[in-house]
Amino acid sequence: MYTELFTPSFYTVNIATNADSLATWLLPSIKPCLTQHKIIAHFHVDDQSETHLLMQTGLVNASISAEPRAMQGCIAQPLGEMRYRLVANPEFVNTWFSQGLTREALTHAPAIIYNNKDQLHSNLLLQHFGLSPACYPHHVIPSSSAFAEAIFMGLGFGLVPDHQIEQRLKTGQLIDLMPKLNIEITLYWHHWKQQALALDQLTQHLLQHASENMNGAIK
Amino acid sequence: MYTELFTPSFYTVNIATNADSLATWLLPSIKPCLTQHKIIAHFHVDDQSETHLLMQTGLVNASISAEPRAMQGCIAQPLGEMRYRLVANPEFVNTWFSQGLTREALTHAPAIIYNNKDQLHSNLLLQHFGLSPACYPHHVIPSSSAFAEAIFMGLGFGLVPDHQIEQRLKTGQLIDLMPKLNIEITLYWHHWKQQALALDQLTQHLLQHASENMNGAIK
Incomplete structure (x- = not known):
């Protein structure tokens, strides 16, 4: 300093x-x-x-x-409380989750995580689907803005703070994959x-x- | 991993x-x-x-x-080549640089740097004004998006990649403080x-x- x-x-x-x-x-x-x-x-x-x-x-x-x-x-x-939602863009949902957010689909669809200490995503997929990070492909993007942009452009799906997705949820540019999920x-x-x-x-x-x-x- | x-x-x-x-x-x-x-x-x-x-x-x-x-x-x-410009919002310029970008003004106006290894800003102020970081107040914001947002909202001035400021320069929401500067x-x-x-x-x-x-x- x-x-x-x-x-x-x-x-x-x-x-x-x-x-x-x-x-x-x-x-x-x-x-x-x-x-x-x-x-x-x-x-x-x-x-x-x-x-x-x-x-x-x-x-x-x-x-x-x-x-x-x-x-x-x-x-x-x-x-x-900071709220997060699991989101993806419509094209990504059509490609990877056309049959819904199933355990099988989740082992193929690329996720996006912030870094390997990012437990928010791994805990979610473990608790709801019994999947550990070794079971699914995942990009690692340790930049909050690039992380969100990657999801907006359809590179993968992931948990994004409400603060960053408000407009895109309203306009349908993003889809909430688990609307009943309440991560705060x-x-x-x-x-x-x-x-x-x-x-x-x-x-x-x-x-x-x-x-x-x-x-x-x-x- | x-x-x-x-x-x-x-x-x-x-x-x-x-x-x-x-x-x-x-x-x-x-x-x-x-x-x-x-x-x-x-x-x-x-x-x-x-x-x-x-x-x-x-x-x-x-x-x-x-x-x-x-x-x-x-x-x-x-x-x-990634280009950078030294920018601030108009309100900030009115408050701190109403007499221009002078050495005296730069010792008072809060700068924004990415972290203490950020030599782009410190080299610029050293080479052009003979000022070391110890001579001017500076916020430290180690997040590329928050760094740019802080400048957009008028918390300080700093060097931002062209990629992040295109629209705001066109609309006058940001002012290029050293238009002849060419940092690539x-x-x-x-x-x-x-x-x-x-x-x-x-x-x-x-x-x-x-x-x-x-x-x-x-x-």
Whole structure:
């Protein structure tokens, strides 16, 4: 990290976050607060299991994570539920799921997963169809935007945050493959009990506004 | 990595790439080839300095990188030039650069960089204004899509690939801060001289189509 010599009118906070939050609701939610209070944000995208380690070692001041347990000296406050849907484009559905979302079809149709730690997809296919990742072909695309684009263009099917698919679901460019599925990930804001004023302001802002933006306009 | 038990009708390739390529031109370029030849792609987003290491250790079969030198036993072929522009939205320009892009203004206006290894921005400000990163406030946003969105919403200014800003430049939602600047990064496709048929097909496809998509429709 650089030692900062510039005018101290900005306050810098280091924030760990999951990749999907950073790619969707996080910046639209906090932009007004960052600008108003002159806060500079340094984001670290991490595997959620590292959240506590990053805070313990002082690399970050706060973090957004699905981990509900707060570390000693910290507070973990729920921010809202991030919803995901299993989707594909109509051409992909015609090609691979013309007989429906069957176990047999799922062993042939290319899935798209974020990385090999992506348990959301693997748990879904294991719980509902008894399939482990070794049983189905899957592209690995570790970029939230490219992951969603790959599904939009019909390279595969996968679990996408509601925030990224609202318009395409409405217009029929995407099909919800399991409409009764209800995947909601509760996200928590972890921060130290004793913290700087800027972090207090950011904390209050997030608790008030995060859930409004978390899933786009889909109700 | 998982051992793959599914129907062997797909061939899996492991590809290292820089984050900006994956977030912009790469998937639209290779999607037809992946679908036609039943290729499954496992992407690894890496710091470009790791490209050779990933290939040497066999973790990837091929890589996209700004590194022009091929490893022994490998070929590095140019794919095209990825162009970047220094941009901000009009409100941001009014607030911070009303007197122009001066050295003084740059020590106050919040920049946006991808991560602390992001030399594109730091080299630009060092070469043109004699400013090191310690001299200016900068948000750190290690997500290609969130990075661009942050600039679109006016959180800061920064270097964005042409691919992501075409429409917004045309409509005036973004302003080119240094129109005479010409930042073009040549990207290379590194692959082994001896390779599987699927990788030969992907290589031919990329050499033919990568440059068409690399900068969107901006000429």
